[in-house]
Structure formats: C-alpha cells, structure tokens
Amino acid sequence: EPEVTQTPSHQVTQMGQEVILRCVPISNHLYFYWYRQILGQKVEFLVSFYNNEISEKSEIFDDQFSVERPDGSNFTLKIRSTKLEDSAMYFCASSEGLAGGLSTQYFGPGTRLLVL
C-alpha cells in the first residue's frame, strides 16, 4: 500500500540554524500539506501546496517557513532560523484531491524536531 514517507525521523538542531524536513507524498496525489504537533498538544495546520504554489497557510506559517517541491517526488519544509518553540513533531500529508474520497489526507510518520 502506498504511503507518505518522511526523513529524517528525528532531528536535533541549535537555535538559529536552518533545517529542512523532507517528505515523499503518495505518487498520484496532487495536494500536499504540512502540520505540526507540539508535544502533548493538538495537530495544527501549517500549509497546503498544489500545482507548485502555496494554496493556503496558517498564521503559524510565517516568513521563517517555506515549502518547495524541488523535483517530481519530494516536498520539503524549510525553517530558516529555528527557535526553541519550533520544537515539535512535523507531519507531512497528501491527498489525491479535495472532493469526496479524494480529500482524505494521508499522513507520514512525522519528523520530531528538537531545537536546543
């Protein structure tokens, strides 16, 4: 069964450093998403991406964040200058479309980011 994959599974970084989180969405999916979950809290939407453009973003997704689809398979989230409060589990998700059964978002296993 096709699945979303994410690398790395864990990342530790120093405050102020740049990090890139990588995702490979399910191959026939067209919509890609990033969510984050601070430890013990709810899952929060960051951004959605379609047709090589951001289609929607939340207030959390400020200028420190960017997303990119550098090739036909990868989808990346970059945090330019990490802060302590960026420590969280970051989930990538993808969906085939937006309507009906196509709208289901399938999540990757997550990248746990720790900023020291």
Place this chain on the structure above:
Amino acid sequence: AQKVTQAQTEISVVEKEDVTLDCVYETRDTTYYLFWYKQPPSGELVFLIRRNSFDEQNEISGRYSWNFQKSTSSFNFTITASQVVDSAVYFCALRPNNAGNMLTFGGGTRLMVKP
C-alpha cells in the same frame, strides 16, 4: 471559524469493555467532511474514517463504529470489545467544503486499554 472539541482528554478501560470517544464540532459551512485519526505510541497518524456531512448513515467496520448526528454536531466513535492494541490517542478532525483544505483537529482523547 471551525472548531472541534474532544471533551474527554483521557479514558481508561479494561480489555473487552466498550468505549465511546466523543467529538463535537462547529462550522458555519453546510457541507463538510469529518475524520477520525489514530495516533499510536509510535507517533504516526493513521486514517480511520471520513464522513461527508450529507451522509448521516452510521458506519461499522469490525469493532469500530461511528455515530454521526448532524442535529447535535457530533461524530462519536465507539470501539467494541476493546483490546490493548487500541491504546492510542484518537483525533477527530473537520474540513469544511468551502473553506480551503486544512484539517482542524480536536485536542485528542488518549485511550488506555488495560489487560
């Protein structure tokens, strides 16, 4: 604005008991999708079910069943004859049809099934 409330933060049951996880949502949209996801201790988010707002039929899948009641804005999840492997955090989520494609999650319910 959308909101999903899972009032039960933690539930503990003994194996073989039935358990219901509550989910109440708020949206001004007339059409929307509701979801349940399971997050086992390993941390991934596993899709369980999607329900369209115009389909109020209850659904059963093995030991899992879902009760969608539009009149009370609820989408409750019942596990029958719970097993230790059901121990996880369960999230209810909402996506209105006309408000973008972001999922709004509830706070989650941690279910602990003891042997």
